[in-house]
Structure formats: structure tokens, C-alpha cells
Amino acid sequence: MNKLFFIFIIFIPFLGCKKIKENFLIKGDWEVKSINMNGGSQNMMDLALPYYKEGNGVYFYDDGLAKGEYHTHDTLNYEVYGEWEIRKSKVFMKMDAYINGEFEYQRSGKKEYTLFCDSNYVELYDMGYVELMVVIKKI
Numbered sequence: 504m505n506k507l508f509f510i511f512i513i514f515i516p517f518l519g520c521k522k523i524k525e526n527f528l529i530k531g532d533w534e535v536k537s538i539n540m541n542g543g544s545q546n547m548m549d550l551a552l553p554y555y556k557e558g559n560g561v562y563f564y565d566d567g568l569a570k571g572e573y574h575t576h577d578t579l580n581y582e583v584y585g586e587w588e589i590r591k592s593k594v595f596m597k598m599d600a601y602i603n604g605e606f607e608y609q610r611s612g613k614k615e616y617t618l619f620c621d622s623n624y625v626e627l628y629d630m631g632y633v634e635l636m637v638v639i640k641k642i
Contacts, residue, residue: 532642535571536615539636571598594618600626604635614641 538547564570567588573581585598593605596618604623611617616639623635 533639534642536638536640537636538638541634542636569596569598602635602637606635606637611638612640615639 540547567586569585569587571581571583571585572579583599585596585602587597588595590605593607595605597603602623603626604620606618606620606623608616608618618637618639620635622632624632
């Protein structure tokens with residue numbers, strides 16, 4: 504009986520690790536560093552958004568609401584609302600015509616995550632399903 508209790512005590516911290524990682528990921532303000540499509544090296548943010556520079560925000564709220572903002576200089580040029588949800592070990596995100604899929608996530612730095620989806624649906628120009636890699640950094 505003591506051995507069982509000891510084993511249970513040892514594994515308690517591991518049970519909470521996933522929840523801590525999820526809370527870190529979903530609560531807070533993030534900036535999108537890059538979006539790469541189909542394994543390419545070109546940052547799609549540079550192509551799609553004129554004068555794009557890092558520092559534009561994406562915000563995940565507790566109620567499943569996601570908000571994205573695109574600023575140039577001090578002007579808000581574009582604002583989009585979408586939804587997100589943690590599903591098992593993936594994050595589902597749907598925001599306007601560009602992001603619609605379940606993303607695997609992996610910590611890639613102290614305050615940075617890489618999200619990858621092999622079947623993200625892009626409605627723009629009826630592109631269909633593409634691979635998408637998004638790198639975000641906590642602000």
C-alpha cells in the first residue's frame with residue numbers, strides 16, 4: 504500500500520504539466536512572428552500584409568474568442584475575430600479566410616511556440632487545404 508501511495512505522489516506533478524502548458528498557451532497576448540505555407544521559407548505575413556513588422560498581436564481569451572490585429576506604424580489597419588479551442592493535444596483555430604484547422608503545438612523558446620497544421624483550410628482564392636506553420640511569441 505505504501506508503494507502505491509509513493510508512486511501516486513511521484514506522478515502528481517506530471518498530471519498537472521499539460522494543464523499548465525495549456526494555460527500558458529491560451530492566456531495572454533501573443534505576437535505572430537511568422538506564417539509559412541507548404542514548407543516554404545517565405546513569411547506569408549510579409550506577402551499578405553504591406554509594411555508588416557513583428558509586434559502585431561493575437562489575443563486568446565478564456566471564452567474561446569480569438570482576436571487578431573494588424574498595425575502599421577500607429578494605425579490599426581485590420582482587426583479580425585475568430586475562435587479557438589483546445590482539443591486533446593491540439594489547438595483548433597478559425598480566423599477569417601486564412602486560418603481554419605487543428606494545430607499541433609510545441610514550445611520552441613522560453614516565450615515562443617510553433618504551431619503546425621497539415622490540413623489548414625484557406626478560403627482565400629479557393630486555395631483549399633495547405634500545410635501551415637505559425638510561430639508565435641508571448642508579449
